[in-house]
Amino acid sequence: MAAADAEETEDEQTPDVESAPIGNLSVVIRAEVLQQVVDQLLTVVDEAIFRLGYDGLSVTAVDPANVAMVDIGVEPGAFESVGEGMFPIGLNLQRLDDYIDGASGADPITLTFQPETLSVEIEHTNVEVEMAGINTDMMRDEPDIPDLDLDSEFTADAGLVTEAIENSALVSDHVELESAVDDGKLVICGHGDTDDIKTVLEPDEMSEANFASDAVAMYSVPYLTGGSTQGSKYSGILKPVSSGTDLQVRFAEDTPMKMDYEFADGFGTVQMMLAPRIQSR
Amino acid sequence: MAAADAEETEDEQTPDVESAPIGNLSVVIRAEVLQQVVDQLLTVVDEAIFRLGYDGLSVTAVDPANVAMVDIGVEPGAFESVGEGMFPIGLNLQRLDDYIDGASGADPITLTFQPETLSVEIEHTNVEVEMAGINTDMMRDEPDIPDLDLDSEFTADAGLVTEAIENSALVSDHVELESAVDDGKLVICGHGDTDDIKTVLEPDEMSEANFASDAVAMYSVPYLTGGSTQGSKYSGILKPVSSGTDLQVRFAEDTPMKMDYEFADGFGTVQMMLAPRIQSR
Amino acid sequence: MAAADAEETEDEQTPDVESAPIGNLSVVIRAEVLQQVVDQLLTVVDEAIFRLGYDGLSVTAVDPANVAMVDIGVEPGAFESVGEGMFPIGLNLQRLDDYIDGASGADPITLTFQPETLSVEIEHTNVEVEMAGINTDMMRDEPDIPDLDLDSEFTADAGLVTEAIENSALVSDHVELESAVDDGKLVICGHGDTDDIKTVLEPDEMSEANFASDAVAMYSVPYLTGGSTQGSKYSGILKPVSSGTDLQVRFAEDTPMKMDYEFADGFGTVQMMLAPRIQSR
The missing domain is CATH 3.10.150.10 (DNA Polymerase III, subunit A, domain 2)
Structure with a gap:
């Protein structure tokens, strides 16, 4: 046509x-x-x-x-x-x-x-x-998305990932992704002042999972799933990704995460990148 | 009974x-x-x-x-x-x-x-x-609705008319109705500072259309479909008219418009009249 | 198990x-x-x-x-x-x-x-x-629910009772329950400054009704079905009771009312008690 x-x-x-x-x-x-x-x-x-x-x-x-x-x-x-x-x-x-x-x-x-x-x-x-x-x-110059070495990688339903991050939002503005090489689980955690909440993605809930190491990486919840923090309001980069979409997530400690999904019968691709929150130790 | x-x-x-x-x-x-x-x-x-x-x-x-x-x-x-x-x-x-x-x-x-x-x-x-x-x-005296010479006239689904006016609201507080004698179209326009939007009612989308002249008439959007302007809030006289209702619209340049519809199986009639916005030239 | x-x-x-x-x-x-x-x-x-x-x-x-x-x-x-x-x-x-x-x-x-x-x-x-x-x-000590002599008693769909109380809220912050021994009706009234509203529960709308006397008792609407009064906001003790639930109501003049319902297939029971508003005469 x-x-x-x-x-x-x-x-x-x-x-x-x-x-x-x-x-x-x-x-x-x-x-x-x-x-x-x-x-x-x-x-x-x-x-x-x-x-x-x-x-x-x-x-x-x-x-x-x-x-x-x-x-x-x-x-x-x-x-x-x-x-x-x-x-x-x-x-x-x-x-x-x-x-x-x-x-x-x-x-x-x-x-x-x-x-x-x-x-x-x-x-x-x-x-x-x-x-x-x-x-x-x-207008502002368009950014270049850098190549990154992200050795923890999994693919799961975007709805499941979004829900897990929203759970973390109940106790904190930050979310931690934890890959466990041994049992192949991915744990999404929020650590609050008094309460902690964990959502576990079992191997059978991920269509793909490759964890090269036991990594823990921390990101901002409002940037991911929306909300307010420090006077700014965010709509959340995951909000337009509908439940049922395969979302590929790649991350590593103290490094930006990347998330990819397809739309328009595979003719459209979206890559999102999010800077990490550095963990104070 | x-x-x-x-x-x-x-x-x-x-x-x-x-x-x-x-x-x-x-x-x-x-x-x-x-x-x-x-x-x-x-x-x-x-x-x-x-x-x-x-x-x-x-x-x-x-x-x-x-x-x-x-x-x-x-x-x-x-x-x-x-x-x-x-x-x-x-x-x-x-x-x-x-x-x-x-x-x-x-x-x-x-x-x-x-x-x-x-x-x-x-x-x-x-x-x-x-x-x-x-x-x-x-209480305030009840108004008399004046007789008016309105020579552009059409009947269309109230939902279609409302949607076209709401489109105009995206760029302006005013809407223009333009009747085109030649091709029998009715165009509903909004002219904004940078953008213009037009919704065209083709002859087959109007159950009736009689245009005596190529007329252009301008009216207030908030009065028609609701919204705020100059500190006042309006609910919009077209809001209670449900989609699927035949709405008869009559207008002429720099003259009030009249809109009529029936309800209660034809036993009820509503006539609405709206003063024009005069176009500054 | x-x-x-x-x-x-x-x-x-x-x-x-x-x-x-x-x-x-x-x-x-x-x-x-x-x-x-x-x-x-x-x-x-x-x-x-x-x-x-x-x-x-x-x-x-x-x-x-x-x-x-x-x-x-x-x-x-x-x-x-x-x-x-x-x-x-x-x-x-x-x-x-x-x-x-x-x-x-x-x-x-x-x-x-x-x-x-x-x-x-x-x-x-x-x-x-x-x-x-x-x-x-x-934490605050847990209250004891006192035994009370409440000789007007009826059971009806919680949705029906809630709706009747919400009707009263249209004219007043208070609702009156009136039991009529003769005709077995329960009337739920609101008395406003200019308008009055009554909702009548006929005997066939109550699965049970025992009225020992013609009693009139007054209670706070915001506490029952939610709303604001005197700067405080209430969610309403009846709000979580879903329509279709049998609600037993017991009351007497100038006395707290009690309301009971069951959930979890009858294994769960809720008793609510609400202090009366004393009628100024």
Whole structure:
């Protein structure tokens, strides 16, 4: 279908060279796919630079405090049509979220870049929006996600991991991940002033688990599952990950953790990275 | 049934002339019908003068700023019984709403005027309420709804119209209705500082559409679908109109709009009128 | 099963006398049963002394103003296992509520007293909690529920009684219960400044009704069904009693009322007592 679309655009190009790049700077994506991208980005930033076109979509964002990063890629296979061009555009995420709210499920959303006004035209159902872009020169540089040596690794239902971290939140703002090489368990702990709470993921609750050592690593609960701490409010990077999704988690002591999941039938991938809380000893 | 009721009342009249008018000043109405009346009135006022009796119910109200009016009539056919008399009574709408909350659907609600105490007795299910009326002399005069020449007119699902206006609210406090004679479309627009949003009602989404001219008319969004503006909060005159209801809308440039719908199997009619926002040019 | 469990514990006792009492100080209870106990206690206090062991569970609490008391007993039959010992432990109810939140329905919850740390270990699903107890010496003495001569008595669906009291709340902070010996009705009234509301329980809506006299008794609505009054907020002792539960109510003029219901298939009983509001005459 993407191929058919590209051909059609080429036909339009012949009479009018001026309009050709505009015709190409148009992509069509299913509402639920774009919604997942927006929901995940909103957990760390208010605005982001979208790179959209023949290569699909890529967008990377880091929260203002440099604690949490999100890196999202969607392959062309998840699009109804990707055109031949590629355009970067800075967008306010909350406004974009509002504008696509009336579309759902497989409803196609067309995004067309208007280079002369630096804006994007959004079309879906019976709605047409002209949305101003943000000059990307004025925006924060996109972060690089570093390579890290994370030798404790497991994959489990995102709902299970989220619930375990929320349990820790009952007693503390920090959560500890503890991998036990011997019995293959992963323990998620919160240590409070008077009370402690542990949630145990047994080997049969993890679709994969590779623990190279008995590691204990500590992270911020509000950044993971939402909440307030020290006057700031966080929505939690795990909040948009629905129960039933396979979440791969990799961590090591005093090192950032990485979490990965797929969406859009595997055409979309999200990688999240979260800085550790150093344990005072 | 109304006839049977009237006869019974006449029998009671014979021995005691004094009590006769009281027996007559009683109506029985289905809970869902009275609830719609109360919900619609609450969008503009806190208290209103109900005229209840042999002619059914009529009540008219205008909001304190004179921007939105509501005129409701319910024919005797929607009542279980209307009696032979007629009584006007001023009632606080929020309290009335509370008192009928326990009744729902077709539950009969009996309203009996007590002239000696200027109160109304409300009976439904296993509940009996004695509710003080408000002296109608102390209340604001009921407004007259003027005749207007409104030559752009369409009928569509109230849910569709409400959603289109809510879309406009994403970018502005004002909404523009634009009728296009040529292609028979009705466009509902919001113009924001940086973004614009349009919702298009195609001819096949309107059960009726008569546009005499290409008209553009502007109205306040909070008055229509709720919200806050300039420190005041509005619930929105369209809020009580459920999705699936045929809503007739009539408008013209720089002129109030009128919206009409029916309820109670056509025995009830609501007419709403909303003053325009004049476009600065 | 309780017997089997006890035997097993005895086997463990043989080699190590020291650990024996600890093994015994462990009970297993279904999540829904413990949840009902916690929900009911939370309507009057923040912390309570639980007595748990071979005799089941008993706990009594009175609200800080001495207006409402709750007395709960759960027989061993409602437990999966009660052990052979008995331990009293003071617990913060909101924290306990949080810790058992992940268990539901028939999920077994194990509570084990740790005498050396004065704490309780809570285990359910994949969660383990170490919860600090409160020194019972520092806690308020548990109240005695007095015997009272209450000669108006009826049993009805808790949902019906709650709804009738909430109706009264529309006009007043007080509710009156009126028993009518002649026609066997129970009337629940609120008297407001301008409006009155009555809800009538007909004889066929009460599974039992014994009225020795025409009594009128007045109680506080916020204590019964929740709400705010004089700057304090109450959750309402009737709130945790679900619709469909038989609620026995006993009252007399200017005397506390008592309300009783059963849960956990009749193995659990709750008695609530509420001081009267004296009528000014």
